[in-house]
Amino acid sequence: MxxxxxxxxxxxxxxxxxxxxxxxxxxxxxxxxxxxxxxxxxxxxxxxxxxxxxxxxxxxxxxxxxxxxxxxxxxxxxxxxxxxxxxxxxTGTWVGERIGRVFFGEEKTRLGADEVKSRVVVDYSSPNLAKEMHVGHLRSTIIGDALVRALEFVGADVVRQNHVGDWGTQFGMLIAHVSDQTDVNLEELTDLEQLYVQAKVRFDEDKEFADRAREYVVRLQSGEPEIIQKWKQILDVSLRHAQRIYDTLGVLLTPEDVCGESFYNDDLPNVVTELEKAGILVVDQGAKVVYTPAFQKDFGKGKPIFMVQKDGDGFGYAATDLAAIRHRIGTLKAQRILYVVDKRQSLHFRQLFDVAKRGHFFGDQDLFHVAFGTMQGKDKKPFKTRSGGTVKLAELIQSAQQRAFELAKEKNDKRKPEDRFTDAQLKEIGDAVGVGAIKYADLSKHRDKDYVFDLESMLQFEGNTAPYLMYAYTRARSVARNAEILGGEQNGLDGIKLDFDHTAEHALGVTLLQFPDELATVIATACPHHLCGYLYKVAQAYTRFYEACPILKSEEEVKRKRLKLCAATAHMLKTGLGLLGIRVLEVM
Missing domain, CATH: 3.30.1360.70 (Arginyl tRNA synthetase N-terminal domain)
Known part of the structure; x- marks a missing residue:
């Protein structure tokens, strides 16, 4: 508790x-x-x-x-x-007893955190499958993953939903372009981005091609087998690419979590029917819309409309999002739905929730937009390549891992020959630290704020960074190994009662016991930066304890007590970083 x-x-x-x-x-x-x-x-x-x-x-x-x-x-x-x-x-005695219960006793399953019994749908990542994932997908993916992990940790029944963009004009455009090529094999395609750029140029500059692309959309919507096959091949290529990135990032999303726009196609007419029954759907210049007067200020002098069905029977993403709410409430039985989406979509979600509520699509369930800012370059503008192009997410991750490997190798070369890591170990360190650095630098900022991507700062072993926290864990574990008491478990420490006399011991113990409150704040606000700030406090408290309190050279009783505190700290750092989706290392 x-x-x-x-x-x-x-x-x-x-x-x-x-x-x-x-x-x-x-x-x-x-x-x-x-x-x-x-x-x-x-x-x-x-x-x-x-x-x-x-x-x-x-x-x-x-x-x-x-x-x-x-x-x-x-x-x-x-x-x-x-x-x-x-x-x-x-008192030091009471703090010690609580540490024993939370980390080694009856409360260790959730480390004292209260259980949350609710069904939560988390909508996150959601890339456009017509092209490769880019840096703009990073924040939704890792913020959503951290929230999923936190909710699952406290016992919530979480349903992950990857609401991918897998429908619409962009696919008619791609299929039309592929149909014109003789050297494109969709089963062997590796660079979908280049194909999309080529198709987009033709769509913008060639009216005949644009008309043919729209025709392919109609044929796709009508279920023509040949077009459906090509569409599925494109989706398969894109989803395999996305899954490789998810696996590299260590996020929990799997192919089974994909529930794209096309999934809701059959329910779109029902959305219109329900809105008509609620008496809020009107026809405006041939389109079926819902007026949202509560947001008039956002529209200025324009009409505050929420477009459900365009003139000519074309449904927009607003209708798809309404159908998704119907599915998540009616079929998935969600009690809470989190939408981890860029804050620039704030107006859309405010309108969506307003229309869905007035249309009786949900009742006392909680629908919440987990808004986040943008990743920026050092020029404080959206992060781009040097040539001004979009940065592919796979390339960003690879560059971080490579730089982390280089830094690890530089440090390794300064070690004694007998203490040096192998190339395989250095690669493991580089991969883990590189990914961890990217994720932590993002998650440690308030999600609503924009932030500057600075790889060199992210990889520092000082300050509020992933390498600093990862190293704090490694150091806590190394103390135990050096004492030859812990063999991966706390077997040698089970009977030791904790009672903290030293100020640094007491401060670390109290900090460790703050976890349930910090985690509750993360879940209530959907803000993972609270957990990052807490873990940094733990690492700082451990550093002060490590410097002020001799461990291995202390008398046996004091040594074993402090080793147990090291074990609790290591467990807290591993658990906390794990909730952020960051892997720890036993050596680094």
Missing amino acids: SILKLLHPRVLAAIKAASPAAAEIPYVASCEFTTGKSGFGDIQVKGILSAAKRLKLNPQELAAQVTENLDLEGIGRATVDGPGFINIHL
């Missing part, structure tokens, strides 16, 4: 005993962990000051009365500091 949740009812009871009126004020008993500064305790109750001001009471006197009534027997003690802050100082 979360420490803050454990303390909340005790604090509220103490406030009620001191002032029943204060206890009625929202958030008056809310607690938060301190920054670890000496004298401020481990946890602080901050609501007393504002409550006293609101009730025209002396804040220090109210805080003192609350402290007198606060039952912390066996947990710690409370002090009043400053103008009316209540600081809670946890």
